[in-house]
Amino acid sequence: MDVCNCNICELKDMFFENVSKDEIKYLCSSKVEIPYKKGDFIIEQGSAIDDFMYLKSGLVKLYIHNDDEREQIISFAKPKDFVSILSIFSGNNYTYSVKAVQDSVTCNIKMSEIRHLAETNGKFGLSLLQRMSKVSDKIILESLEVRKRKLNGRVAYILLFFKEHIFNSNEFELPVSRKEIAEYIGMTTENVIRTLTEFRKDKIIKIYGKVIEICNLERLESISKHG
Amino acid sequence: MDVCNCNICELKDMFFENVSKDEIKYLCSSKVEIPYKKGDFIIEQGSAIDDFMYLKSGLVKLYIHNDDEREQIISFAKPKDFVSILSIFSGNNYTYSVKAVQDSVTCNIKMSEIRHLAETNGKFGLSLLQRMSKVSDKIILESLEVRKRKLNGRVAYILLFFKEHIFNSNEFELPVSRKEIAEYIGMTTENVIRTLTEFRKDKIIKIYGKVIEICNLERLESISKHG
DNA sequence: ATCAGCTTATGATAATTATCATAAAAGGTT
DNA sequence: AACCTTTTATGATAATTATCATAAGCTGAT
Missing domain, CATH: 1.10.10.10 (Winged helix-like DNA-binding domain superfamily/Winged helix DNA-binding domain)
Known part of the structure; x- marks a missing residue:
């Protein structure tokens, strides 16, 4: 399918079956791909949340850092994983940073468009909720696994x-x-x-x-x- | 407001402003309140997820237990907190247990109705997504806080x-x-x-x-x- | 090539935490 | 009340983990 200007549009994959071609086109209209070099900041803790991001290629780390303290890595994201997870639907600013641990490419979609689509298409919203929940759940359970x-x-x-x-x-x-x-x-x-x-x-x-x-x-x- | 048969309907509080009176009524049609004594199981790890639950009064603990191992408490829920959080939108069975640490009362709404409403009312779905995200985020960040x-x-x-x-x-x-x-x-x-x-x-x-x-x-x- | 800075590596030691043991206190049951 | 069970409490000791120190190896920049 070639609903957007990128060669292989994985958006349908990302958001399940509940989005029409027109809606995919809508999402794609603001979609951009951004390449990062190993070590580059992708998200800086505290910065404003504008985009919904997922990883197209590479590997990134999500982590928290508070001045003097050691960094704490929350999770790694691999291709097709969401990069913006924590705080994305619950706040205006990121509570964590994301850095490329390998050369990486992200796909960014404007949050405003994600929100708009979720508001107008409940099935899309529900899919999104499921996906987001799955990610959070995994992080929580994994951290318990590690800690014990x-x-x-x-x-x-x-x-x-x-x-x-x-x-x-x-x-x-x-x-x-x-x-x-x-x-x-x-x-x-x-x-x-x-x-x-x-x-x-x-x-x-x-x-x-x-x-x-x-x-x-x-x-x-x-x-x-x-x- | 008296849209449902319980005296004080806190559903509007729980799900923000984005639900109409009729929708609240719809949710309330399956809403039941269940009292528990201190020490009672509210959710048993592995059981099927049927209801969306929040706490009306009391205090409960969410925890994981694997046979021989020590229990690991994930979080406490106080009144107005969601009790069903992890796995509720991402699986069919609970991955954790919930037990009353004080005498408690839960409010239960059928998941099928929550889902249905989220599908038909995108704004409700988005509110739900925000609320769920906030809970997960808090759990994740708090666990990092404790661990360090x-x-x-x-x-x-x-x-x-x-x-x-x-x-x-x-x-x-x-x-x-x-x-x-x-x-x-x-x-x-x-x-x-x-x-x-x-x-x-x-x-x-x-x-x-x-x-x-x-x-x-x-x-x-x-x-x-x-x- | 050389230097500076970072990562990997290893040892010695100190600090932290868990385990084991024992006992008093509290709560529940007959 | 008498009994049992669980919780709280405390000490001694062992195990685990962190800290400090030092050095080799690697990488990037000049």
Whole structure:
């Protein structure tokens, strides 16, 4: 389908079946794609919320930072994930920042148009509500999952997270630094490194610089589950 | 206003200004109020989602429990808060349980009617989306707030939470056990008790059984902020 | 190429937190 | 009242995690 000027219009995918071609066209009329380089800010905490954004390619981190304190990563977003989630429907300003951890492209649609469409097309609104809820739920449940684990369980968990949700392979290049892993699962950088080293010594993983190869999946899963 | 058979219809409050009298009547047609005793299950993890529920009176805890593991309290809900939040728009079964920590009354509306109204009245849907988002956001941000603190900071935080969000007073009867506090802020029961004792010895609070009196608010706030 | 700055790595030590054990206090039941 | 169970309380100890220090490796900029 070629309802908009981008080659492959994934908007229909994003908002389910409840939008007509005309409505897609309407959304697309304000749709822009913005490329970012690794390390670029995509959203700055505190800035005004104008656009509804989802990720077209790359990988980004959503995080909170309060001056002196350490950053706390809330979640990673991969292609087709929403980038604007928290506060998007509940406030006027972002309560978090988003930064590209890999070169990324976002798709932006004016919030005013999303709102307008949701008001006029209840089915679209309901779909949106479902999608948004799914995202929030996942973040909440995942944070509980992480929190109940000890450090080695957390590291195992995030390795499996990358394997299963991002790369779908036993071997992958870590898309984030050890520091960012630490900020995500709530531990110190040193202990992330130490734990990875420990996994390596126990022949559970191999480490080639940024590349991780999971050698003993069962063991890693066991550690993730039972510590 | 007396659009429904309950004396004070708070539905308008719950769903903003975007619902007509007829629509309120429609929602009310399936609305029931259910009383629970302290300790009663209101929602059992895994059960089917039929109703949209909010709390009319009392206090409830939302929590996750997986067989052998310790319970993890996600959030407390006070009157006018939604009780069904997680998974309500994103799945068919509850991913968490809700239990009354005080005698409570819930208001239940059939999900099918909520859905139907959201589909036919986009403004209502959008209001709902805003309300739901606000709840999720608060849970996510609060969990980050708690997690970054050390134990004494967490206990200080939850005392201030009760003071500010539930009781609005420097003296209140703790509505939950030390164990439940521990399950909420992610520490052991012993350490919650120990920390409270420490606060008492430092004359920051007084403890009369279940009753807590905050004597040194500034100090407590300081501990909550900087440990 | 060289330097500065960041990431990764590892060890030693201190601080924090959990676990285990025990007992008093409180609440509920017969 | 007597009994049982749960909660609160406290201490001793073990386990976990953070902090501090140091150094090697990598990366980007001049």
